[in-house]
Amino acid sequence: MAWQPPLPSQQVPLYDDLGGAKRPASGNPLGYGAGEDILRSGLGAYGEKLFGTSREYVQSNISRYFSGQNFQYYFQVNDQYVKNKLKVILFPFLHKGHWTRIAEQVAGGLTFRPPVFDINAPDLYIPLMAFGTFIVLSGIAFGLFGKGAHPHD
Structure with a gap:
């Protein structure tokens, strides 16, 4: 079966009734945003995990390097x-x-x-x-x- 363009009822309108640009909820102006949303949420979770891990590492090791005998x-x-x-x-x-x-x-x-x-x-x-x-x-x-x-x- 050959590729067919989506029907007009399936397309996301690019302009509202007044002629202004319309932006779908996904943030993609063409309306193809499901994969983008999954990617964005996955990267956000990964970044939050990475930042949280590094923050815990610094907090746990700062006393080891800058206290008492080690600082002297x-x-x-x-x-x-x-x-x-x-x-x-x-x-x-x-x-x-x-x-x-x-x-x-x-x-x-x-x-x-x-x-x-x-x-x-x-x-x-x-x-x-x-x-x-x-x-x-x-x-x-x-x-x-x-x-x-x-x-x-």
């Missing part, structure tokens, strides 16, 4: 570490050592050495000090050049 790990630095790390950041072509982190075997598995013992370990001291320096220098510059939030400017 990122601030275990000394003057020599800061000098060497800044040298590696500013002049990476002068770095003669390894580029991987040093792992140690412990009873529960592997652990990484803190920044004071490993130049490749991540730290929060340098970024925090850089941000603090930016705030102080910005305040000085705004104060010297008169660009503050004064209501009489």
Whole structure:
């Protein structure tokens, strides 16, 4: 049997009585929206599940990374570490050592050495000090050049 166009009674009108565009409930202007609705609801449910799972993961692990002993790990630095790390950041072509982190075997598995013992370990001291320096220098510059939030400017 050959394909036949739908009968006029089966077609969805594209214009209302006043000549304005008519939009079916499915959101598809041609009226073929059943598959689209199923796809949209399926993707919406998948996205909601994915977002909910990632939110639970972050909430369950945030205390593990940013509390007590684990948070102090990122601030275990000394003057020599800061000098060497800044040298590696500013002049990476002068770095003669390894580029991987040093792992140690412990009873529960592997652990990484803190920044004071490993130049490749991540730290929060340098970024925090850089941000603090930016705030102080910005305040000085705004104060010297008169660009503050004064209501009489």
